[in-house]
Each structure stands twice: as structure tokens, then as C-alpha cells.
Amino acid sequence: MSHEHRILFTGTMGVGKSTAVSSLLGTPLVSEAVDGQGVAVAVDHGDVVLDNGDRLRLYGTPGQRRFEPTWRALADGAMGLVVLVDHARPAPLADLAIYLENFLDLIARSGCVIGVGRMRTGTEPGLDAFAEVAARHGVVCPVVPVDVRDRAQVLSLVDLLLVQLESRGA
Amino acid sequence: MAGPAAPRAVDRRFRLVGFSERDGLVVRSMVRLLTGRTRDRWTAVDADPVHLVVVPVGFDGELPPGALAMNVALPLRADDLWSQLDRVSAQVALDEGMLRPGRAENGEARPVPAGPGRRLQLLRWPPDALLGSDLRYLRLATMLGARPFAIDELAAKSNIPLATCHAFAAVLHANGVAQWLIDPDDPHGGDGGNSGLFSRIRSKLGLEGPR
Numbered sequence: 001m002s003h004e005h006r007i008l009f010t011g012t013m014g015v016g017k018s019t020a021v022s023s024l025l026g027t028p029l030v031s032e033a034v035d036g037q038g039v040a041v042a043v044d045h046g047d048v049v050l051d052n053g054d055r056l057r058l059y060g061t062p063g064q065r066r067f068e069p070t071w072r073a074l075a076d077g078a079m080g081l082v083v084l085v086d087h088a089r090p091a092p093l094a095d096l097a098i099y100l101e102n103f104l105d106l107i108a109r110s111g112c113v114i115g116v117g118r119m120r121t122g123t124e125p126g127l128d129a130f131a132e133v134a135a136r137h138g139v140v141c142p143v144v145p146v147d148v149r150d151r152a153q154v155l156s157l158v159d160l161l162l163v164q165l166e167s168r169g170a
Numbered sequence: 171m172a173g174p175a176a177p178r179a180v181d182r183r184f185r186l187v188g189f190s191e192r193d194g195l196v197v198r199s200m201v202r203l204l205t206g207r208t209r210d211r212w213t214a215v216d217a218d219p220v221h222l223v224v225v226p227v228g229f230d231g232e233l234p235p236g237a238l239a240m241n242v243a244l245p246l247r248a249d250d251l252w253s254q255l256d257r258v259s260a261q262v263a264l265d266e267g268m269l270r271p272g273r274a275e276n277g278e279a280r281p282v283p284a285g286p287g288r289r290l291q292l293l294r295w296p297p298d299a300l301l302g303s304d305l306r307y308l309r310l311a312t313m314l315g316a317r318p319f320a321i322d323e324l325a326a327k328s329n330i331p332l333a334t335c336h337a338f339a340a341v342l343h344a345n346g347v348a349q350w351l352i353d354p355d356d357p358h359g360g361d362g363g364n365s366g367l368f369s370r371i372r373s374k375l376g377l378e379g380p381r
Contacts, residue, residue: 162368163316
């Protein structure tokens with residue numbers, strides 16, 4: 001019997017969640033209705049069929065906070081999380097805090113990577129400030145710059161996530 | 171106000187293994203030239219005991235058990251050699267001076283012998299300046315963030331040279347972002363049950379591994 005395994009890409013609207021998944025898989029995403037507390041929301045995902053028939057499903061979560069019930073529904077049973085932060089937004093550190101707080105249960109039992117996008121050299125806040133926000137939430141995880149249009153960089157995020165899961169023996 | 175005192179230079183011994191006579195002479199000469207600039211005073215010797223064994227990159231021969239090893243790439247670069255030696259100095263000093271939590275009855279800190287029960291735990295993600303663009307450090311920090319590791323296990327699982335792992339551990343500890351745990355029981359020993367799944371995902375996405 002085949003199983004489904006889920007990795008979530010979360011972050012604010014327009015940060016590039018769907019672009020990241022699409023870059024990684026090289027295929028267009030499909031939409032699926034996900035039920036969050038009785039409200040069905042269309043969520044984009046891309047699939048990879050593994051060689052034993054299992055399916056790895058990469059979801060881009062809806063970005064806005066009003067979709068928190070959907071976030072929780074997606075997080076249930078997921079194997080890991082990629083948080084994408086848009087450095088060009090007015091308060092990227094506060095953005096990160098929102099997603100860490102909402103996905104803390106998932107992070108605690110699996111793994112998490114923080115990718116900071118649209119980051120220009122020398123601009124504040126630096127990567128260390130994002131790591132500090134993570135530390136305040138009890139999260140010790142990779143914090144790296146990323147261009148979600150570049151498959152190699154997105155692949156590197158997934159690699160680091162797998163390194164964590166392998167290290168934990170998850 | 172005066173800052174913290176710089177560590178006093180200590181006499182250290184190293185031995186070359188796996189070099190041709192000519193290359194060995196070059197390494198010895200450059201180490202001698204760096205005397206006064208490196209944190210410690212390094213002297214080449216031909217017999218154990220030594221603090222460090224220096225081998226060429228790609229060396230796959232036997233090393234003395236328990237010795238710190240340092241890979242050196244040729245042609246030599248003085249700045250690389252200098253920073254590598256200083257990282258080893260930090261690790262040796264750490265091994266010599268590492269303290270147990272708690273104190274002896276007379277109030278003095280008790281030394282902890284180096285041993286298999288020591289594991290390094292990452293307390294927070296390291297400053298960007300420590301990681302630079304070195305993917306090896308990124309990977310090591312990721313592993314240490316997932317759970318505490320003994321350094322030999324870290325080297326084995328990451329496939330990154332033991333000397334590099336020791337040096338990186340020393341830097342993390344010196345910067346206060348990691349701590350040593352004295353705990354002989356490793357609750358994480360052994361591979362997890364999902365290693366097959368991770369291998370399949372890596373294979374499908376074109377990632378190297380599993381590690």
C-alpha cells in the first residue's frame with residue numbers, strides 16, 4: 001500500500017511558495033481543496049512519485065493569517081516545513097514569528113528550514129536577526145538566503161530539511 | 171576597560187604523514203615561518219606523542235588512534251595553514267581545559283577527560299560570519315541543530331573530515347552557540363526507521379546521500 005508524505009512551504013502571500021515548488025519539480029502545480037474547520041480552501045501542490053509507489057507531496061500553504069485553520073490541517077502528519085520570508089516586506093522578522101508560532105508543533109516533531117528571499121547584500125535585518133527570532137521560539141534550524149526561482153537553491157533547502165530529519169532519526 | 175586576555179602561546183608538536191620528502195619540507199618550513207603569528211608554537215617531530223598529525227588532502231592511510239588530524243592542500247597557502255593551525259589549537263585547548271558542570275568539593279572546576287560520552291549540542295543557529303559560504307559548515311550546523319552529536323559520529327555521518335569537525339566544534343563552542351554534554355547514553359544512537367524514505371526522496375530529487 002502506498003503512502004503520502006507531505007512537506008510544506010509556508011510564508012507570506014507573494015513570497016514565492018508556489019514558485020519554489022514549481023522550480024523544484026519543474027512541473028506546474030495542481031490545486032486541491034483542503035478543509036480547515038469546515039471551510040474548503042484551494043491549496044497548490046506538486047507531487048513526486050517515489051520508486052516504491054509512495055507519493056511526496058509539496059504544498060504551498062495559503063499565505064494569509066485567516067487561513068490558520070488550513071495551516072493546521074496541512075501540518076497534521078506533515079514531515080517537515082520550509083518557511084520562506086520576504087526580506088523586502090516592511091517587517092520580515094515579525095512575519096517569520098507568525099509562521100514559527102503557527103507551525104511550532106510541526107517544527108518540534110519534524111524539522112524546519114528558514115529561507116530568506118529578496119535579500120540584498122548589506123541590508124538589515126541580516127540572517128543573524130532571523131536566527132535570533134527562531135531562537136526566541138526555541139527553534140534551532142538553518143537560516144539561509146534563497147532565490148526561489150533557482151532550483152538548486154530550493155533543492156538545497158530540501159536537502160537541509162532531510163539532513164535534519166535523518167539526524168533525528170525521524 | 172581591558173578586554174579578555176589573549177591565550178598564551180603553548181608549545182605543540184606535530185608529525186607529517188603521507189607527504190613526499192619535498193612536500194614535507196615545504197610544510198615544515200611554512201609552519202616555521204608562521205611561528206609568532208599562530209596561536210601556539212608548532213614544532214615538527216618524527217615520533218609520537220604529538221598533538222596533531224598533518225596529512226595531505228586525499229590521504230587514506232592509517233592514522234594513530236586518537237590523534238587530531240589536519241588535511242593540508244598543496245600548493246600550500248600560508249593563510250589557510252595559519253587558520254587551520256589556530257583552529258586545531260582551539261580544539262586542543264578545549265580538550266585540555268574543558269570543564270564539567272559543577273565543581274569539586276574544594277571549589278575548583280573539575281576537568282573532564284576526552285571520551286566517547288561527550289556530545290556537542292547547538293544552542294542557537296550560528297552567526298552567519300562563522301558559517302560563511304562553506305556548505306560543509308552549513309551541513310554540520312544543521313546536524314548539530316537536529317540533535318547533539320559526538321564529533322566522531324558527526325564526521326562519520328556527514329562524510330566531512332574529523333579534523334574539520336573538531337575545528338568547527340571548537341569555533342562553535344568558543345562563540346557560545348554550542349555546549350558540550352557529558353552524557354554517555356546517547357538516546358539517538360542508531361538510524362531512524364525512515365532512512366529508506368529519505369533515501370528515496372533524495373534519489374528522486376537528484377540529491378546526494380543518504381549521509
